[in-house]
Amino acid sequence: MTIDRSTPPPVRDFQDVRLDVPEPIRLNNGMPLWIAGNGEDEINKLTIYITGGAFQESLPMQATTCSMAVFNGNKNMSYEKIAQAIDFYGAWRAMQVYDNCTAFSLSSLNENFDKTLPIFIDCLRFPVFPQKEFELNKRQLSVNCATAREKVKYIANKEIMRLYYGDKHPLAVDPTPEDIESLTQENIYDFYDNYYKSQNCNLVLAGRITQKEIDIVDKVLSQWKPEGKAAPTAEPEANGSNKKLLVVNKDGAVQAAIMMMLKTVPRRHPDYFKLRILTTVLGGYFGSRLMNNIREDKGYTYGINASHSGRAFDGYIGISTECDTHYCWDVIKETKLEIQRLKQELIPQQELDIVKRHMISDLVKTLDTPFSIASYIGNMFCYGTYPSYLNDQVNAIMSTTSNELIETARKYLDIDMMQIVVACDKNKLPNEQ
Numbered sequence: 001m002t003i004d005r006s007t008p009p010p011v012r013d014f015q016d017v018r019l020d021v022p023e024p025i026r027l028n029n030g031m032p033l034w035i036a037g038n039g040e041d042e043i044n045k046l047t048i049y050i051t052g053g054a055f056q057e058s059l060p061m062q063a064t065t066c067s068m069a070v071f072n073g074n075k076n077m078s079y080e081k082i083a084q085a086i087d088f089y090g091a092w093r094a095m096q097v098y099d100n101c102t103a104f105s106l107s108s109l110n111e112n113f114d115k116t117l118p119i120f121i122d123c124l125r126f127p128v129f130p131q132k133e134f135e136l137n138k139r140q141l142s143v144n145c146a147t148a149r150e151k152v153k154y155i156a157n158k159e160i161m162r163l164y165y166g167d168k169h170p171l172a173v174d175p176t177p178e179d180i181e182s183l184t185q186e187n188i189y190d191f192y193d194n195y196y197k198s199q200n201c202n203l204v205l206a207g208r209i210t211q212k213e214i215d216i217v218d219k220v221l222s223q224w225k226p227e228g229k230a231a232p233t234a235e236p237e238a239n240g241s242n243k244k245l246l247v248v249n250k251d252g253a254v255q256a257a258i259m260m261m262l263k264t265v266p267r268r269h270p271d272y273f274k275l276r277i278l279t280t281v282l283g284g285y286f287g288s289r290l291m292n293n294i295r296e297d298k299g300y301t302y303g304i305n306a307s308h309s310g311r312a313f314d315g316y317i318g319i320s321t322e323c324d325t326h327y328c329w330d331v332i333k334e335t336k337l338e339i340q341r342l343k344q345e346l347i348p349q350q351e352l353d354i355v356k357r358h359m360i361s362d363l364v365k366t367l368d369t370p371f372s373i374a375s376y377i378g379n380m381f382c383y384g385t386y387p388s389y390l391n392d393q394v395n396a397i398m399s400t401t402s403n404e405l406i407e408t409a410r411k412y413l414d415i416d417m418m419q420i421v422v423a424c425d426k427n428k429l430p431n432e433q
Helices: 062-069 081-090 111-126 132-150 152-165 177-181 185-195 211-221 272-284 290-298 325-344 350-364 370-382 389-401 400-412
Strands: 032-036 044-053 092-097 103-107 201-207 246-250 254-263 302-310 315-321 418-425
Touching: 032 370, 044 081, 044 370, 062 092, 062 103, 062 132, 062 185, 081 111, 081 302, 103 201, 103 370, 111 185, 111 211, 132 185, 152 246, 152 254, 152 315, 152 418, 185 315, 201 211, 201 370, 246 400, 254 325, 272 290, 272 315, 272 325, 272 350, 272 389, 272 400, 290 302, 290 325, 315 325, 325 400, 325 418, 350 400, 370 389
Parallel strands: 032 201, 246 418
Antiparallel strands: 044 103, 044 201, 092 103, 254 315, 254 418, 302 315
């Protein structure tokens, strides 16, 4: 059979993209447990989201250092024995600090789950924070911090967050290696004692899950009883600057990093999904307008990205790129022109259809595996989403029209309110055009 490669295959829209998040199971100690359990392989991943993240820190990197230190040893096992046991049973652990919570995950073979989970939970319940390992944690973080602070992309990102949120906001904190090295065991104990409690936990179990795995979780956690009141989440007040342009010098920098930011709305706002569509058109995929103009046509950069970051309390469109310092003002000029186009011209239906298919295909990836579904459930604790969030987003993408998008663009995309940071070697930067 000869295939006619001159005729493209038909394009079909996705049908019935939907995620029905199950109600959580209540363990005997009261903890809620969400299950994403249609996996084919005999593996699982348990993620515990503990209230207590960057917004609860009283010192820079306190939450991150604490999340590392809990695995340095517990009352039953040393650091070396914990590492050896996790490795012997073919398991993997990880941690990540978010705004209002810290996520701890254990990936394990089902056949070894009854052996790995008690070790994992003992680290969260009974850590001992030995001094030697604690100092190694701090040294690792301080070296990573020092390395990051040399990069123009990091500098630009931190400075734009300062402009947007204000110097004292947790998201604008710029920890130094000295800040990290000055942390004490007492600082870590304080954070642990305030937040690492069973009533502050939400659990998500994914993989090939049967009643056996659920029973193991219930049995191991049954002795972790609630103590006191649950910790509240926080919404620190933003107190940003009115400054619209900041150029930060980095002597010897080969390239410049550019960060642009526009304030929008929180995730639960009725216009949030429309703004995500607009952001995708602007710079949210490889065929976006910014990529076509600034990368493909002008050749100013290898890539430029626009994303709509939504938190429970606020949201913003962020645009980022790195380029030759001589092109900085041209990149900013062309970016503003593309934003203005969104306010002046209806998005052609063909382009909008492509963007919608791209966005839906990204959401479909969420449904690929139990682990991706579990991550989406976890977004409820990390970013303030809700059980029907994916379905609402799909409906909004499918139904939003070009007329609605141009109205939304005119409402929110005010380039006069855009804040811009350029991090570069100032000696190489041309005069502003």
